[in-house]
Amino acid sequence: MEEELKALEINQTWDLVPLSLGKTAISCQWVYAIKVNPDGSLARLKARLVAKWYAQVYGVDYLDTFSPVAKLTSVRILISLATTYNWHLFQLDIKNAFLYGATSGVCCQGESGLVCKLKKYLYNLKKFPRVWFGRFSKCILSFELPRCEDDHSFFYK
Numbered sequence: 001m002e003e004e005l006k007a008l009e010i011n012q013t014w015d016l017v018p019l020s021l022g023k024t025a026i027s028c029q030w031v032y033a034i035k036v037n038p039d040g041s042l043a044r045l046k047a048r049l050v051a052k053w054y055a056q057v058y059g060v061d062y063l064d065t066f067s068p069v070a071k072l073t074s075v076r077i078l079i080s081l082a083t084t085y086n087w088h089l090f091q092l093d094i095k096n097a098f099l100y101g102a103t104s105g106v107c108c109q110g111e112s113g114l115v116c117k118l119k120k121y122l123y124n125l126k127k128f129p130r131v132w133f134g135r136f137s138k139c140i141l142s143f144e145l146p147r148c149e150d151d152h153s154f155f156y157k
Contacts (some may be wrong), residue, residue, distance in 0.1 A: 001030060001047040008049065014116035025115045026051050070153040078154075 008014075019025055031050050035043040082089050133153075140155045141147065148154035 004047050004049055012119060014118050016114040017117045019115045071151045074151040074154045
């Protein structure tokens, strides 16, 4: 939990402000996970502060949702090409990925009658994957890696 809170603080995720009249804050909760190594041994314990997504109201807190997932066909083609041409494949995990997307106007309940007005995203809020992927795509496209016409989550060179 300390590591997660430190990351939220370093990324200046929120400002503590009084709740605006007519607005409703979305509560947060801690979610815990045990990460294991391929051999089954303990890699680390993980805690993530997430918004209570079920408290969001369509048209008020979000308008649409999005999940940036590559199509299975694209993944199969990539693995086939890598096998054929003896390419090395790498995977990456972006720690605190949603903290790299900016927002405004969303609030989570804080202490002392104040709320955390989010400047960055927390996991579980419905519109955040779209904004994160938009920023990620813009970065990838700046490296002149074109997007596949049939799979918007697939970039190549």
